[in-house]
Amino acid sequence: MSVIVTVEAGRRRPVPAPAPAPAPVAVPLVGRLATWAHRRPADTAYTFVDFAADPEGVPRDLSWGELHRRATVLAGRLRRVAAQGDRVAVLAPSGPEYVVALFACWYAGTVAVPLFPPDLPRHGERLASSYVDCAPRCVVTTSAAADRVKEFIEARPGRPALILADDDGAAAEPFTRSAASRDDVAYLQYTSGSTRTPAGVVISYGNLAANVRQLWTAFAEGRGAVTAVNWLPLFHDMGLLATVAVPLLHGTRSVFFDPVAFLMRPERWLRLLSTAGTAYTAAPNFAYDYCVRRIAPAARAGFDLSRVFVWLNGAEPVRAGTVAAFADAFAGSGVDRSAICAAYGLAEATVFVAGDPPERPPTVTRFDRVALAAGTARVARDGAATSELVSCGRPVGQRVAIVDPDRRVRLPDGEVGEIWVYGANTARRYWRQPELTAEVFGAMLTGSGGLPIGPWMRTGDLGVVYEGELYITGRRRDLIIVAGRNHYPQDIEATAAAAAPQVADGHVVAFAVSHFGAPDGAVEKAVVVAERARSAPPGDHGPDEAARDVRAAVWAAHDLALHDVLLIEPGGLPRTSSGKLTRNLARERYLAGGFPTRPAR
Structure with a gap:
């Protein structure tokens, strides 16, 4: 069966009625799952396209009703071995079970720790350090990964319980969930390790809800029914938000698949987007460059990308050359240059900080390289050495200040400094790292100039506000x-x-x-x-x-x-x-x- 036809049509198979009790109480954003399960139980919520089972892709649908039922059952099993506030590590491959595990953690009042199975190439050290740091009371995985996960657990300190997310035959366990506040911890987002040893960012329900609304306001306000199509891993901050969390806000649909399947055949990403209707997607800069290099011009004619209203480009420096190459290469496939949106964010801000709006083509400015290195943003004259930077637009629902980190004063527009962020989406601490927490999340301005004194979150990134828009120039430590x-x-x-x-x-x-x-x-x-x-x-x-x-x-x-x-x-x-x-x-x-x-x- 062709994945194109299946994804385009969508499947609505009958599902059992959601378990009437015990229903989880209101939780910021997460509680919307119960709402959609009650109002639209048979509507497809998440579709995982399994390319490992078939090169053409096998869609595995999860309706709102089925997700609520399975999350409730699994939450009851979690509460048998983990108390409210305990960490539950998800060491599962990408798929519907991963989504079920996340919601089960939230339903049970435990702290989700989105990780990955032990067989992810070249990331064993990161997994081990994150796992030991969070000290989980319970680990959730799937039947297919259970043996590898069990071996991994037995080689580490502690003996957490091991629960299978795909054990649908398990009986529901009664449990009572107390009310969750916006300050309660939803999950630990471990950083990618690109700048330091993985650190667990403590993300609250309030942080999550705020950032989802900021993302929606920035890119999708007034769009109505839209579909997310993504391949980023669900343990990644951008993958978790774009694939799992944003669709919760208005009960929209999400289609996702495994990153390895993208790397093997990047055209799968564009094919799914071609059949998803009004859609948005998010990926790092390298993915757009990868599509240009790996998808032959003859194959591009088979895509219809005219209804993709956002191609979010973030998670690493956005290159002007990549933006232009992707827009040119896939213009014949319907790519709207205005839909390519450079964005800036980091795990400490849940994920999103600022983004270029989809109503205009990306803004690229050629700065004088020597002046920029000396700390001043000035448009380059003809013949001067240049640094070509892509605007990340403006912050949405939060404050951004460019700061001299030594004097802790806000710098005027046009001067390069460290980017500080203040908003409901910014986390307040790292897990069990008080010194690093004080350094990153406890920054205070000296003479705020109308801005809040603090505490601000220090990003460690260098940037400049030029003509009202944010440009990222690099990392201080780089x-x-x-x-x-x-x-x-x-x-x-x-x-x-x-x-x-x-x-x-x-x-x-x-x-x-x-x-x-x-x-x-x-x-x-x-x-x-x-x-x-x-x-x-x-x-x-x-x-x-x-x-x-x-x-x-x-x-x-x-x-x-x-x-x-x-x-x-x-x-x-x-x-x-x-x-x-x-x-x-x-x-x-x-x-x-x-x-x-x-x-x-």
């Missing part, structure tokens, strides 16, 4: 400072990618390392690690020549001498669970000698 001059790594990466055909565009990281031996003990040196292009043009232009081209280009464009250049095999750079490159882990691997190649001199 700045490469050599001989007293600031260099943004993304600028160096773009130059390196264009320097030689052997370098894969978008697969380059630049970072600084401490080099000892100078008179003052240590200085910062710049390093570039790049993946080799899979389809480099023929010829004898080898890695040594490519490295020399990179060095020459970076010196000419940035007046920066690179300490080292490595050209490694495709797929060799470390990535987070959402697929974005991580400079921090690349730096650590470089210092440990972990890249499988010699330096290209």
Whole structure:
């Protein structure tokens, strides 16, 4: 059966009436599941398209009524082994059972910890550290993953109960849920690990409800019935919000599938969007670049993307070149350039902070690179070195301030500083990390200039407000400072990618390392690690020549001498669970000698 026909038509199969009791009491946003289950029990809520079962995709539908019933049953089983406020780790693959597990945790009054099974490649260390940190009382998984999860649990401290989310034959267990306030903890969102060891962001029901409304207001207000189509993992902040939480607000439909299925055949994403009607989607920048590179022009004619009203681009720096390439490549498929929306967010803000509105094409500004590195945003004159940045629009329902972090004063528009956020969507703490909590969530302004004194949430990101809109310039800890001059790594990466055909565009990281031996003990040196292009043009232009081209280009464009250049095999750079490159882990691997190649001199 073709997945296109099935998804387009939708299936409404009879489902048992929702269990009349015990019904969970009102919970901000989450309580809407019971509402939709009562009003529209047979309507499809979530559809998981299983490409592992069939390359064409097998849709597995979950109606509002069935989800409410299964979540209620599972919540009763959770309450037998976990008390209200205990952590429940979800170590399940993407699918309907994952959604059931999340709602069961919330129905039971426990704290959900969305994680992933132990067999996710290259993320074992992150899973282990997150699991040990949250110390779950219970683990929820599926029958298919149970053996691997049990082995993982037995190798770690503690002996949490193991419950299967797909055990539909289990009898319902009576339980009573006390009222949940907006300040009660809904889940722990563990950060991706791109900048530090995974830390559990404590997300309250109030944070979740506020951010969902902000997202809807920014991108979907007045749209009516819409469909979400996404492949991001449900343990990822953007995946959880876009796929699971936003549809709750107005009882809209969500279609999702596994990230591996996207990476294997990215056209699946666009095919599902073609048949979903009025739809929105969200993905990191690399996904749009991936579609341009991997989907042949001849195949693009088969898509009808004219009803996709938002292509949210976030979770990593948005590249102007990618935005233009995607819009041009799929213009014939109906992609509306105005629907491509650059956004900025982070787990500490639940996910969303600011976004470019879908009513206009993306705003791209060419800033003077030297002035920007010195802390001032100024449009570049002809012939000047430029940094091409995509506007992330304006914050919605929250405050954003550009701050001098040392003096803790708000900077005027046009000056680069650290981005601070204040709003009902911002979390208040990390799980069991009081010092980091005070540093990140306890920031206070000195002389607020009409803004709240605090507490503000420090993002660690650098940005500037220019003509009223937010531009992200980089991360404070990623700045490469050599001989007293600031260099943004993304600028160096773009130059390196264009320097030689052997370098894969978008697969380059630049970072600084401490080099000892100078008179003052240590200085910062710049390093570039790049993946080799899979389809480099023929010829004898080898890695040594490519490295020399990179060095020459970076010196000419940035007046920066690179300490080292490595050209490694495709797929060799470390990535987070959402697929974005991580400079921090690349730096650590470089210092440990972990890249499988010699330096290209």
